[in-house]
Amino acid sequence: MKLECKHVWEHISEYIDGSVDAKLREDIERHLEHCEICSAILDSTRNILILTADDRTFELPVGYSERLHERLARELENPGQDSKKD
Amino acid sequence: MEMTRTTEAGLIARILAGEKELFHELIRPYERMVYLTLFSIVRNETEAEDGAQEAVISAYRHLASFRGDAKFSTWLTTIAINEGRKRLRKTKGAVEDSIEEKEESHEGDYTPAPLTDWREIPLEALERKELREALRVAVTELPGIYRQVFTLRDLEELNIEQTAQALGITAGVVKVRLHRARIMLQKHLVPYLKTTAPARRGFFGRAL
Numbered sequence: 001m002k003l004e005c006k007h008v009w010e011h012i013s014e015y016i017d018g019s020v021d022a023k024l025r026e027d028i029e030r031h032l033e034h035c036e037i038c039s040a041i042l043d044s045t046r047n048i049l050i051l052t053a054d055d056r057t058f059e060l061p062v063g064y065s066e067r068l069h070e071r072l073a074r075e076l077e078n079p080g081q082d083s084k085k086d
Numbered sequence: 087m088e089m090t091r092t093t094e095a096g097l098i099a100r101i102l103a104g105e106k107e108l109f110h111e112l113i114r115p116y117e118r119m120v121y122l123t124l125f126s127i128v129r130n131e132t133e134a135e136d137g138a139q140e141a142v143i144s145a146y147r148h149l150a151s152f153r154g155d156a157k158f159s160t161w162l163t164t165i166a167i168n169e170g171r172k173r174l175r176k177t178k179g180a181v182e183d184s185i186e187e188k189e190e191s192h193e194g195d196y197t198p199a200p201l202t203d204w205r206e207i208p209l210e211a212l213e214r215k216e217l218r219e220a221l222r223v224a225v226t227e228l229p230g231i232y233r234q235v236f237t238l239r240d241l242e243e244l245n246i247e248q249t250a251q252a253l254g255i256t257a258g259v260v261k262v263r264l265h266r267a268r269i270m271l272q273k274h275l276v277p278y279l280k281t282t283a284p285a286r287r288g289f290f291g292r293a294l
Binding site: 044 | 125147197236240269272
């Protein structure tokens, strides 16, 4: 079956996650072979996800971990005494 | 990095049996996840950090109620989500909150933006700080229901089932929201990505 671009876009997220069935996967791949627009959309979406999962994109506040463990240490020391933060 | 379930179950049993110091070790692999979950809801660094601390303390206090049938990470994420929602209600008031939490409509355009020059963009472009910043802003500006699903699934890399369980929605709803979130981000970032390629000029030298 020949797929239209629009049909490929509707399944792009599931395609990336590998959760489309084998037949649809094959149709999408055949479409991607000759469709530059869809290939570029797929690549860009995939790259955005790679960038998202990269720890440098979403950084934690400096000192977050230290403050968390200090707070936790106080709780372990005096359970329930430290319900309000400093 | 994720501890194996056996190691984790062992740690939890020892903590409950009195070796409470081990809770530091139990929580360490999930610190980042707890913060990002809070941030996806409250969208403010200080609130997210305070909330993350509260969530971790709460997890410690309620550890005995953790049942091994869920993953510890999912259980912890649920606590973080509840803490975030509590804070959101406090700071935003009920009206705005109900808008934020409303169900997705079936309208709206969830069509990706075409781009033809992506392949010409050198891989180094992905390393650019500006692109990371643009992505951070785009994620933060997603509507809440999409932002939360996207954060759990693509940022914290929970699977569809765990995301559904943590948010209390069905796997089907997770898939729909995830798809829309990804397409919205693709659309947001495409104009930005295009500017990394050589600018194309129209007549009279104006950028197209």
